Amino acid sequence: MIRAPALCLVALTLSGCTAISAIERASEPLDVHELRAPAELPAARGMQDIQLVVEVPAAGGAIATDRILIRTGATQLAYLPEARWSEDAPVMMQTALVEAFLRTDAFRFVGRRPLGASGDVALVSELVDFGARETTEAGGAVVEMTLVARLVREDDARIVASRRFTGASRVPDTSTRALLAGFDQVSDAVLLDVVEWVLRARGISATAS
Template identity: 50%
Template sequence: MPPRSLLPALALALGTSGCAAISALGSASEPLDIYDLQTPAIEAPARRGWAELVVEPPIASGALSTERIMIRPSPLQAQYLPGARWSDDTPVLLQTLLVRSLAETGAFASVGRAPLGAQGDYALLGELTDFQAESYGTGAPVSVHLRLMLRLVRERDAAVVASRTFEVREPATDDETATLVAAFDQATRRMVAEILPWAVQAGS
C-alpha cells in the first residue's frame, strides 16, 4: 500500500489521466470533412463494344491505402491533412472513377468491379505509387503529384495486352484544404482523360 502522503498525488494523476483520455475521445469523435473526386466529361458514347472489362482497385502502399488525404513535406515523410478525408480509400476511389469513366465511353459491353460471368474478357490492373500533395521546404511551391502504373490483361491466357505509366502534376496556389482538393480533382480528371483512349484502344 502506498504511503499516505502519496495518495493525493496519485488521485491527482489519475484524475488528470482520465481528463486527457476523455478529451482525446471527444476530439476523435469530431466529424471530418469528406471530399469526393469527379470524372472528366466524356463524349457521347460510341457503338458499344463486345468485350467485358473488370477494373481492379490498384495496389498501393499502406500510407496510400487509406481515406486520409496525404501530404509530403519531404520525399521520405508522409502526413495527412487534419480534419479532412476522401469519401473512400484512395485505391477504391480511383477504381470507382475508372469504372464510371470507362463505362461512359461505350467502348465495352460492360465495365465493372467484378465479371458478369465466370470471368471477364479483360482486367485492368494497377499500382498506385503517388497520390499526394507535395511541398518540399519552407516557402516551396505546392503541387499535387499522381502516378499510376496500369496493365490491361487478357483473362483467357493472362497475357498483358498493354501497359503504361500515367503521371500528372498539378500546381496549387496555396496549402489550404479546399485549394488542395481542387488541385487533386483537376489532376485526377487529367489523368483519367489520358487513361481512357489508351484503355479503349488496347481493349478493342
C-alpha cells in the same frame, strides 16, 4: 518542499488537458470529399462486344486509406486533418474508372467483377503516388499522382498493353480547399489519359473529349 509537488501537479494537469483535447478532436467528424470520373470524356463511335473488368488498384499502406496524404519531407508523411476521402483511395479510383468507362459506351459490359467466371479484358493497376507536398514557392504546394496500368487478357493472363501515367497540379496555398481542388485536377487529367489509352489499345475510335 511544497512547491516541487505543486509544480508536478500543474504539469500533470496541463498534460492531461492536452490529452483530453486531442481525444476530443479525434472524435470530430471530417469533411468527406469524393473524386469522380472527369466531366469531359471521349464517346466511342462503336461498342465492342467484350467485358472490361476494372480491378481495385494496388497501393501501399500510406495510400490505401480514406485519409488524404500529405508528404511533409523526403520520408515523412501526414494526413490532411480536416477532410477525408469517401472511400479508401484505391477503391475510390476504381469507382471513378468504372464510371468513366461506362460513360464512353465503348464496351458491352464494364464492372468490378465479370458477369461469368471471367471477363475478356481486365484493367490492372497500381496507385504508386497520390498525395500533396509543399513546394519551395512561398505557401504553395503540388498534388501528384502516378498510376501504373496494364491491360490483361483474362483467358491466358497475357499483358497486352502497359503504361505509366503521371500528373501534377500546382496549388497556390496549403489550405484544404486549394489542396482538394488540386486533387480534383490531377485525378481528372490522369483518369482521362487512362480512358483514352485503353480505347486506343483496343482499337476503338472515339470523338474527342
